[in-house]
Amino acid sequence: SYVLxxxxxxxxxxxxxxxxxxxxxxxxxxxxxxxxxxxxQAPVLVVYDDTDRPAGIPERFSGSNSxxxxxxxxxxxxxxxxxxxxxxxxxxxxxxxxxxxxxxxxVL
Amino acid sequence: xxxxxxxxxxxxxxxxxxRLSCAASGFAFEESAxxxxxxxxxxxxxxxxxxxxxxASSGYADSVKGRFSISRDNAKRSLYLEMNSLRPxxxxxxxxxxxxxxxxxxxxxxxxxxxxxxxxxxx
Numbered sequence: 279s280y281v282l283x284x285x286x287x288x289x290x291x292x293x294x295x296x297x298x299x300x301x302x303x304x305x306x307x308x309x310x311x312x313x314x315x316x317x318x319q320a321p322v323l324v325v326y327d328d329t330d331r332p333a334g335i336p337e338r339f340s341g342s343n344s345x346x347x348x349x350x351x352x353x354x355x356x357x358x359x360x361x362x363x364x365x366x367x368x369x370x371x372x373x374x375x376x377x378x379x380x381x382x383x384x385v386l
Numbered sequence: 387x388x389x390x391x392x393x394x395x396x397x398x399x400x401x402x403x404x405r406l407s408c409a410a411s412g413f414a415f416e417e418s419a420x421x422x423x424x425x426x427x428x429x430x431x432x433x434x435x436x437x438x439x440x441x442a443s444s445g446y447a448d449s450v451k452g453r454f455s456i457s458r459d460n461a462k463r464s465l466y467l468e469m470n471s472l473r474p475x476x477x478x479x480x481x482x483x484x485x486x487x488x489x490x491x492x493x494x495x496x497x498x499x500x501x502x503x504x505x506x507x508x509x
Contacts, residue, residue: 308492309493309495311495311496313496315431319501320481320499320502321431321481321496321499322499323495323497323498327493332497364431366495366496368491368492368493368494373448374433374436374490375423375436375490375496376433377430377431377432377433378430379430380430380431
């Protein structure tokens with residue numbers, strides 16, 4: 279099955295840029311989607327198809343994907359961005375949807 | 387506004403059965419594939435099952451294959467998950483999610499989520 283890796287945690291000061299990586303074999307050939315989950319809440323889609331934002335998601339959220347690493351980029355980080363972030367890719371017909379283990383973003 | 391509301395969770399003993407339901411509104415339910423995704427307390431997300439727009443196709447994670455069954459009733463705008471032979475490791479929040487397409491495939495994703503329902507399996 280397809281395996282994704284994410285750093286357990288990322289810390290960032292307010293106003294700075296947070297980068298959350300999602301590693302996988304040739305992930306650059308996949309579409310990668312990102313979810314934000316705050317404590318006690320359901321996940322929310324923040325980036326889909328590597329770089330696109332759903333309606334209502336601030337422009338501060340963006341993404342990139344190349345080679346073996348996809349990255350969620352949160353610019354001008356705010357306290358309200360503190361959450362767990364998960365990447366999602368298609369793992370193939372036998373294991374279709376694969377989530378990364380998640381990254382906790384802490385705003386200092 | 388897309389709204390997904392799960393129900394049917396609870397506390398059961400190992401080996402028991404439970405049926406989860408999800409009521410959908412605010413979108414063309416009959417045109418959308420649907421999924422169940424679960425999250426054990428304090429853990430990450432795990433895809434559980436999928437069903438195509440007309441119910442003709444479905445799929446399951448290996449961890450639940452043969453024990454769980456997904457279904458839908460487009461007339462009632464409802465999604466279901468029949469869970470049998472429950473195990474302690476099935477303890478989790480179960481989320482009903484909408485697929486970005488009518489057929490789960492490479493590139494599709496979960497664009498809306500319900501608030502989740504807790505299933506606890508313990509003796």
